[in-house]
Amino acid sequence: MKAVFLSYNQALTDRVNKILDDEGIRGFTRWALTEGRGSVDGEPHYGTHAWPSMNASLLAIVDDEKVAPLMEAFREMDATTRMQGSRAFVWNIEQSM
Template identity: 35%
Template sequence: MEKMMVVIYNTALESAVMKCIDTCGITCYTKVPTVYGRGETGGPRMGTHVWPGENSMLWIVAGEEKIRSLLEHARELKMKHDGKGVKVFILPVEEKL
């Protein structure tokens, strides 16, 4: 069964996130290069002088095995950065057109 993984990450981690994607054999994804918001830790990331920083977001639909592998890589990356910089959501894919 396919799953959708949504990955929101600090743009400073771009190369590390893309390396995880490549390592897991993920070849199809949609990237939103700039997203703003506020997570559970730290302040808002709005790309301004007051609230500097930006995030990116990936939407990935793949088989459960690849998604689980990518989740483990994302978990390791997050731990490497003191639990910050990466947020992952996994959703079921009911239908695809």
């Protein structure tokens, strides 16, 4: 199993939900309001007057075979919304209950 962490502009939540549905990923935890800024470029997402947009972040624990299709769908979304600064990371899960 793998942990997949997604961070994206909250305006993309419906698109991310569709990706999860299309990939058959039901279980996840979402943090609706997260702040951040990209490591290379893009505008900060701080929820302030100067930088009003906000991110959302999501953690899903998925079977290994679901990781590649999920990451590819997320990459495709990111390619069409480049300035939003979406990011995805994958970790191994040692145990679960």
